[in-house]
Amino acid sequence: MPFDLAARIVRHDAINPDHFLLTLECPSIARASRPGQFVMLQVREGRDPLLRRPMSVFRVPSGRRRIQILYKVVGSGTRFLSRQPPGAALRTLGPLGNGFRLPRGAPRAAASPPRPVLVAGGIGIAIFPFLLEALPPRGPRPVLLFGARTARDLVALDAFRGRGALVRLATEDGSRGARGFVTRLLEPLLQAPRASAAAGRPELYVCGPTPMMRAVGALAVEAGVPCQLALESQMPCGIGVCLGCVVRCRDADPGGLPFGRVCTEGPVFEAARVRL
Secondary structure, eight states, X not given: OOEEEEEEEEEEEESSSSEEEXXXXXXXXXXXXXXXXXXXXXXXXXXXXXXXXXXXXXXXXXXXXXXXXXXXXXXXXXXXXXXXXXXXEEEEEEEESOOOOOOOOOSSTTSOOOEEEEXXXXXXXXXXXXXXXXXXXTSSOOEEEEEESSGGGOOOTHHHHTTTOEEEEEETTSSSXXXXXXXXXHHXXXXXXXXXXXXXXXXXXXXXXXXXXXXXXXXXXXHTOOEEEEOOOOOSSSSSSSOTTEEEESSOOTTSOSEEXXXXXXXXXXXXXXXX
16 A cells, blocks of 8 residues: 655765765655555645656665665756755655565576576666565575666666675766677676576566667567566556556456556566567
Protein backbone atom coordinates (compact mmCIF):
# COMPACT_ATOMS: atom_id res chain seq x y z
CA MET A 1 0.00 0.00 0.00
CA PRO A 2 1.49 3.37 -0.99
CA PHE A 3 1.64 6.33 1.38
CA ASP A 4 1.17 9.99 0.41
CA LEU A 5 2.96 12.22 2.89
CA ALA A 6 5.21 15.23 3.43
CA ALA A 7 8.75 13.87 3.61
CA ARG A 8 11.37 16.06 5.27
CA ILE A 9 14.71 16.56 3.54
CA VAL A 10 17.44 15.35 5.90
CA ARG A 11 20.39 15.77 3.54
CA HIS A 12 20.81 17.06 0.01
CA ASP A 13 24.29 16.49 -1.40
CA ALA A 14 25.65 17.67 -4.74
CA ILE A 15 27.74 14.91 -6.33
CA ASN A 16 28.65 17.16 -9.26
CA PRO A 17 26.87 20.10 -10.95
CA ASP A 18 24.30 17.75 -12.54
CA HIS A 19 23.77 14.95 -10.01
CA PHE A 20 22.36 15.11 -6.48
CA LEU A 21 21.72 12.64 -3.67
CA LEU A 22 18.55 13.39 -1.71
CA THR A 23 17.78 11.84 1.70
CA LEU A 24 14.16 11.97 2.87
CA GLU A 25 12.70 11.14 6.29
CA CYS A 26 9.63 8.98 5.59
CA PRO A 27 9.55 5.87 7.83
CA SER A 28 6.35 4.36 6.43
CA ILE A 29 7.64 4.50 2.84
CA ALA A 30 11.11 3.32 3.84
CA ARG A 31 9.80 0.25 5.68
CA ALA A 32 7.55 -0.76 2.78
CA SER A 33 10.05 -0.22 -0.06
CA ARG A 34 11.59 -3.04 -2.09
CA PRO A 35 14.39 -2.91 -4.69
CA GLY A 36 13.14 -1.66 -8.03
CA GLN A 37 10.27 0.38 -6.64
CA PHE A 38 9.91 4.14 -6.95
CA VAL A 39 8.22 7.19 -5.45
CA MET A 40 6.43 10.17 -7.01
CA LEU A 41 7.81 13.52 -5.81
CA GLN A 42 6.01 16.83 -6.03
CA VAL A 43 8.65 19.21 -7.37
CA ARG A 44 7.03 22.59 -7.70
CA GLU A 45 5.93 25.83 -6.15
CA GLY A 46 2.45 26.74 -7.32
CA ARG A 47 1.30 24.74 -10.34
CA ASP A 48 4.40 24.42 -12.51
CA PRO A 49 5.39 21.70 -13.21
CA LEU A 50 1.95 20.27 -12.51
CA LEU A 51 2.80 16.57 -12.39
CA ARG A 52 4.92 14.73 -9.87
CA ARG A 53 8.17 13.11 -10.96
CA PRO A 54 8.91 9.37 -10.64
CA MET A 55 12.18 8.69 -8.81
CA SER A 56 13.78 5.30 -8.12
CA VAL A 57 14.62 4.42 -4.53
CA PHE A 58 18.43 4.54 -4.50
CA ARG A 59 18.89 3.10 -1.00
CA VAL A 60 17.06 2.57 2.28
CA PRO A 61 19.71 3.18 4.98
CA SER A 62 19.85 1.04 8.10
CA GLY A 63 17.01 1.78 10.47
CA ARG A 64 14.53 1.94 7.56
CA ARG A 65 13.31 5.42 8.43
CA ARG A 66 14.74 7.18 5.38
CA ILE A 67 15.03 6.72 1.65
CA GLN A 68 17.70 8.07 -0.65
CA ILE A 69 17.14 9.26 -4.21
CA LEU A 70 19.86 9.86 -6.79
CA TYR A 71 18.78 12.15 -9.61
CA LYS A 72 20.12 14.22 -12.49
CA VAL A 73 18.97 17.77 -13.26
CA VAL A 74 17.33 17.59 -16.68
CA GLY A 75 14.43 20.07 -16.59
CA SER A 76 12.40 22.52 -14.53
CA GLY A 77 11.18 19.93 -12.02
CA THR A 78 14.57 18.51 -11.12
CA ARG A 79 16.06 22.03 -11.20
CA PHE A 80 13.51 23.09 -8.58
CA LEU A 81 14.29 19.94 -6.59
CA SER A 82 18.04 20.65 -6.63
CA ARG A 83 17.44 23.98 -4.85
CA GLN A 84 15.49 22.52 -1.92
CA PRO A 85 17.41 22.76 1.39
CA PRO A 86 17.52 20.37 4.36
CA GLY A 87 14.43 20.91 6.48
CA ALA A 88 12.12 21.48 3.53
CA ALA A 89 9.29 19.01 2.93
CA LEU A 90 8.30 17.31 -0.32
CA ARG A 91 5.00 15.58 -0.99
CA THR A 92 6.00 11.98 -1.64
CA LEU A 93 3.81 9.11 -2.86
CA GLY A 94 5.13 5.58 -2.57
CA PRO A 95 6.44 3.02 -2.68
CA LEU A 96 5.04 2.25 -6.13
CA GLY A 97 5.56 -0.45 -8.73
CA ASN A 98 6.40 -4.12 -8.55
CA GLY A 99 10.16 -4.18 -7.93
CA PHE A 100 12.77 -6.72 -9.01
CA ARG A 101 12.38 -10.46 -8.73
CA LEU A 102 15.33 -11.45 -6.56
CA PRO A 103 17.38 -14.59 -7.28
CA ARG A 104 16.31 -17.71 -5.43
CA GLY A 105 19.56 -19.60 -5.87
CA ALA A 106 20.54 -22.50 -8.06
CA PRO A 107 17.85 -24.48 -9.90
CA ARG A 108 19.66 -27.74 -9.03
CA ALA A 109 21.80 -28.67 -6.07
CA ALA A 110 24.79 -29.38 -8.33
CA ALA A 111 24.66 -25.99 -10.10
CA SER A 112 25.80 -22.58 -8.92
CA PRO A 113 23.32 -19.78 -8.25
CA PRO A 114 22.98 -17.28 -11.10
CA ARG A 115 25.50 -14.44 -11.21
CA PRO A 116 23.74 -11.06 -10.93
CA VAL A 117 24.79 -8.72 -13.73
CA LEU A 118 23.52 -5.16 -13.29
CA VAL A 119 23.45 -3.21 -16.56
CA ALA A 120 23.03 0.54 -16.13
CA GLY A 121 22.80 3.37 -18.63
CA GLY A 122 23.16 6.96 -17.40
CA ILE A 123 20.92 7.84 -14.47
CA GLY A 124 19.52 4.30 -14.63
CA ILE A 125 22.28 3.57 -12.11
CA ALA A 126 20.01 5.10 -9.45
CA ILE A 127 17.91 1.95 -9.09
CA PHE A 128 20.73 -0.51 -8.38
CA PRO A 129 22.35 0.12 -4.94
CA PHE A 130 19.12 -0.95 -3.19
CA LEU A 131 19.07 -4.12 -5.30
CA LEU A 132 22.74 -4.84 -4.63
CA GLU A 133 22.17 -4.71 -0.88
CA ALA A 134 19.29 -7.19 -1.17
CA LEU A 135 21.22 -9.85 -3.11
CA PRO A 136 22.21 -13.04 -1.22
CA PRO A 137 25.45 -12.20 0.63
CA ARG A 138 27.03 -15.59 -0.11
CA GLY A 139 26.06 -15.76 -3.75
CA PRO A 140 28.30 -15.18 -6.77
CA ARG A 141 30.07 -11.83 -6.97
CA PRO A 142 27.77 -9.28 -8.65
CA VAL A 143 28.92 -7.50 -11.79
CA LEU A 144 28.06 -3.89 -12.69
CA LEU A 145 28.25 -2.85 -16.34
CA PHE A 146 27.77 0.93 -16.40
CA GLY A 147 27.62 3.00 -19.56
CA ALA A 148 27.21 6.77 -19.86
CA ARG A 149 27.86 9.64 -22.24
CA THR A 150 30.89 11.01 -20.40
CA ALA A 151 32.97 10.31 -17.30
CA ARG A 152 31.01 12.94 -15.36
CA ASP A 153 27.89 10.80 -15.66
CA LEU A 154 29.59 7.78 -14.02
CA VAL A 155 28.34 8.50 -10.51
CA ALA A 156 27.82 6.46 -7.32
CA LEU A 157 30.58 3.95 -8.08
CA ASP A 158 31.57 3.68 -4.41
CA ALA A 159 28.12 2.25 -3.61
CA PHE A 160 29.06 -0.79 -5.72
CA ARG A 161 32.77 -1.19 -5.12
CA GLY A 162 32.18 -0.86 -1.38
CA ARG A 163 29.98 -3.96 -1.51
CA GLY A 164 32.37 -6.04 -3.57
CA ALA A 165 30.82 -5.72 -7.02
CA LEU A 166 33.03 -6.10 -10.07
CA VAL A 167 32.65 -2.76 -11.91
CA ARG A 168 33.13 -2.33 -15.67
CA LEU A 169 32.66 1.09 -17.32
CA ALA A 170 32.01 2.48 -20.79
CA THR A 171 31.57 6.03 -22.08
CA GLU A 172 30.40 7.16 -25.49
CA ASP A 173 33.24 9.70 -25.76
CA GLY A 174 35.91 7.37 -24.38
CA SER A 175 36.67 9.67 -21.42
CA ARG A 176 36.63 6.70 -19.04
CA GLY A 177 36.48 2.96 -19.49
CA ALA A 178 35.76 1.38 -22.86
CA ARG A 179 34.72 3.68 -25.71
CA GLY A 180 31.17 3.00 -26.88
CA PHE A 181 27.90 1.74 -25.48
CA VAL A 182 27.42 -0.53 -22.49
CA THR A 183 26.50 -3.36 -24.85
CA ARG A 184 30.20 -3.51 -25.73
CA LEU A 185 30.81 -4.72 -22.18
CA LEU A 186 27.88 -7.13 -22.18
CA GLU A 187 28.41 -8.96 -25.46
CA PRO A 188 31.61 -10.82 -24.42
CA LEU A 189 29.92 -11.96 -21.23
CA LEU A 190 26.99 -13.44 -23.16
CA GLN A 191 29.21 -14.93 -25.85
CA ALA A 192 31.48 -16.72 -23.36
CA PRO A 193 31.01 -20.48 -23.15
CA ARG A 194 27.59 -21.03 -21.63
CA ALA A 195 28.56 -20.01 -18.14
CA SER A 196 30.00 -22.98 -16.36
CA ALA A 197 28.59 -24.37 -13.15
CA ALA A 198 31.56 -22.89 -11.32
CA ALA A 199 31.02 -19.36 -12.65
CA GLY A 200 27.23 -19.30 -12.52
CA ARG A 201 24.93 -18.33 -15.38
CA PRO A 202 24.37 -14.59 -15.69
CA GLU A 203 21.03 -13.08 -14.76
CA LEU A 204 20.56 -9.52 -16.00
CA TYR A 205 18.98 -6.56 -14.23
CA VAL A 206 18.77 -3.56 -16.54
CA CYS A 207 17.84 0.12 -16.29
CA GLY A 208 18.61 3.03 -18.60
CA PRO A 209 17.41 4.78 -21.76
CA THR A 210 14.88 2.85 -23.84
CA PRO A 211 17.21 2.25 -26.84
CA MET A 212 19.82 0.77 -24.51
CA MET A 213 17.28 -1.49 -22.80
CA ARG A 214 15.91 -2.59 -26.17
CA ALA A 215 19.40 -3.61 -27.27
CA VAL A 216 20.29 -5.35 -24.00
CA GLY A 217 16.95 -7.14 -23.86
CA ALA A 218 17.36 -8.44 -27.41
CA LEU A 219 20.86 -9.74 -26.65
CA ALA A 220 19.62 -11.48 -23.50
CA VAL A 221 16.63 -13.11 -25.19
CA GLU A 222 18.83 -14.34 -28.04
CA ALA A 223 21.31 -15.81 -25.56
CA GLY A 224 18.58 -17.40 -23.44
CA VAL A 225 19.65 -15.42 -20.38
CA PRO A 226 17.07 -14.25 -17.79
CA CYS A 227 16.70 -10.49 -18.02
CA GLN A 228 14.60 -8.00 -16.08
CA LEU A 229 14.14 -4.49 -17.49
CA ALA A 230 13.28 -1.60 -15.16
CA LEU A 231 11.57 0.71 -17.63
CA GLU A 232 11.80 4.49 -17.55
CA SER A 233 8.65 6.39 -18.51
CA GLN A 234 6.80 9.61 -17.93
CA MET A 235 4.11 8.86 -15.35
CA PRO A 236 1.31 11.39 -14.94
CA CYS A 237 -0.31 9.57 -11.99
CA GLY A 238 1.94 6.69 -10.87
CA ILE A 239 -0.99 4.53 -9.76
CA GLY A 240 -2.31 3.02 -13.00
CA VAL A 241 -5.31 5.28 -13.56
CA CYS A 242 -4.31 7.62 -16.39
CA LEU A 243 -2.78 4.99 -18.74
CA GLY A 244 -0.09 7.50 -19.69
CA CYS A 245 2.83 5.09 -19.24
CA VAL A 246 1.76 1.94 -21.09
CA VAL A 247 4.23 -0.30 -22.90
CA ARG A 248 3.44 -2.84 -25.61
CA CYS A 249 3.60 -6.43 -24.38
CA ARG A 250 3.70 -9.79 -26.13
CA ASP A 251 0.86 -11.06 -23.97
CA ALA A 252 -2.48 -9.51 -23.09
CA ASP A 253 -3.49 -7.83 -19.85
CA PRO A 254 -6.59 -9.06 -17.94
CA GLY A 255 -8.71 -6.88 -20.24
CA GLY A 256 -7.36 -8.56 -23.35
CA LEU A 257 -5.15 -5.66 -24.51
CA PRO A 258 -1.45 -6.15 -25.37
CA PHE A 259 -0.25 -3.43 -23.03
CA GLY A 260 1.20 -3.13 -19.54
CA ARG A 261 1.24 -0.10 -17.25
CA VAL A 262 4.80 0.74 -16.30
CA CYS A 263 3.71 2.24 -12.97
CA THR A 264 1.76 -0.79 -11.70
CA GLU A 265 2.60 -3.95 -13.70
CA GLY A 266 6.13 -2.52 -13.86
CA PRO A 267 8.42 -0.75 -13.79
CA VAL A 268 10.18 -4.14 -13.92
CA PHE A 269 9.27 -6.44 -16.82
CA GLU A 270 10.82 -9.61 -18.16
CA ALA A 271 12.68 -8.72 -21.36
CA ALA A 272 10.90 -11.49 -23.27
CA ARG A 273 7.52 -9.94 -22.46
CA VAL A 274 7.80 -6.34 -23.67
CA ARG A 275 8.13 -4.76 -27.12
CA LEU A 276 10.26 -1.63 -26.77
